[in-house]
Amino acid sequence: MMSNSLVDEREASTLYKHCCDIHKVPCVPDKLDDFIDTINAKLQLMFMQIRKGMSEVNGRQYYALVNMAETDITRMSSDYADNELELFRKTMDLIVSSENGKISSTDALNIADSLMTKRLKKSEAEQVLNRLVQDKWLNEKRGEFSLSTKCIIEMEPYIRRMYEDQVKLCHICHNIAFQSQICDSPTCGIKIHNPCVARYFKGRVEPRCPACDEFWPHEIPEVPRSISRR
Template identity: 30%
Template sequence: MVSSSDVRRLFLQAVISRRVLSYKLANVIWRKCIDAVKVPREDDRTAWDSFTGKVNESLNPLDLEFRHLHDELTGREMYALVNRKGDEVAQFATDYTPAEIAYFKAIVEQIMLAPHESFSVSSLAALREVNFLKTNMSKTQAEVVLGSFVANGWLLKSQRGRYSLSTRSLLELLPYLKSTYPDEVIECTICLEILTRGVSCHTRNCKVRLHEHCFNNYKRIHSTCPSCNESWTNSSKKLVPVGEGAVKDGQDFNRRVRKKQTDEGSEGEEEEDDDDELEESQEPSQAKGKKGKAKAKTNGRSRKSEEEAENSGADDGMDVDEDEVPKRSQRKSRR
């Protein structure tokens, strides 16, 4: 005797063979499973939502979920069978090595911490992450692994050569992203789903963020911001892009790191990358150059004129750092 559980079992068998599928395809599979089992069929959305709810009840003991999310580029509703736990046991189910998983997490971190809410990272910055991992992975190997991340639907690569999170990553990594990057994860004001590409209100400090498809639906009825009520049609200011369009080439040259909780409960920064060390190593030479210019400009001056210039806080023709002024006065007081 057939039952609705047979429909769910047959449906899951069909879904497991696919990575991510659209609502349209998932609905077709569902109806075919109903026809195969020969139970009464209901085609409305309410029946579908009830069916997926029962599917997730069956998956709960396995820490699996049939999760849905709208594609940020097309607006299509997408579904995937995802693992709700990211422990070591779950990682055994992947074809990637621990080193490759660590590399993927490092790229995800740079995407989530990208400046200006760009949520993307350049190819150069992605390859540079290999230098900060305790692995023997070469940059040539990293290029191959990056290609597999794109081929398997974990990352998207744009024409500009920038990497961003795919719908599959957003579906499967949503709990991880929210727990690891709570301050960086933003949600669409309309659909309340995670947002890594779209538009934001041009008003300063306004928190409104919209997917492109949500914005297109919203502006058909409304012409003002849903939060600050600023006009989006008559204003000369354009909406600010969120995602790759928010960053210019070279703006993510400096590597960013996530703040970690220390044992005492306070936040501490991880070590910065070699770019910052390079900048620090350049500072002494720059300071030395400034001192050389200062000596050249003070040649021929008397001791008295030098002291007058020191008291005034600046030499003629020099830009003085305000932080150096108290230091000079302290040196003078010691004389």
């Protein structure tokens, strides 16, 4: 876990089975979370925790080893300069305030001109953003940036604290929702992750909001393979 920082449910289950095999005890597949809870009880003394979260892209469950002594962006200070961290913070600001949890690469690069610490050239900002993607703090796809699964899991306390008035939870899985669909009803406005939308409305003839029962006006995506297999 320390070398990978983030593993999916399949990899976590493989590690669980390996531990059971080494110690010659039965491996019960649906007891993975109980196994991790037992580990976390011990890790608490070292201010660490294995935290569970969901990918907003494919709906798969992931586990991340988190340093509880540092719960915000300060954990990145040993790897990034002050102006690079400011670029990341402001990129996060734009992503959180966006309607779909994504911003264009152009918007991200333009942040370089407004840094208070030390301005970055566009080429330097591009390198920093590429590093943030490589280090799995950001995702980049088709010229758009979004927060990675690792970032959302590890930075959850920071995100909840800094964006208290903006962050909503998915009505289905109750995890933080950025890339999601929103109920159009002015008295409702719940958010549902795209994979959760696909799973919840699968097979329903007339999709209706699970909170207010109004017609769900958005296109229902297909269930990702990682979800449909389970």
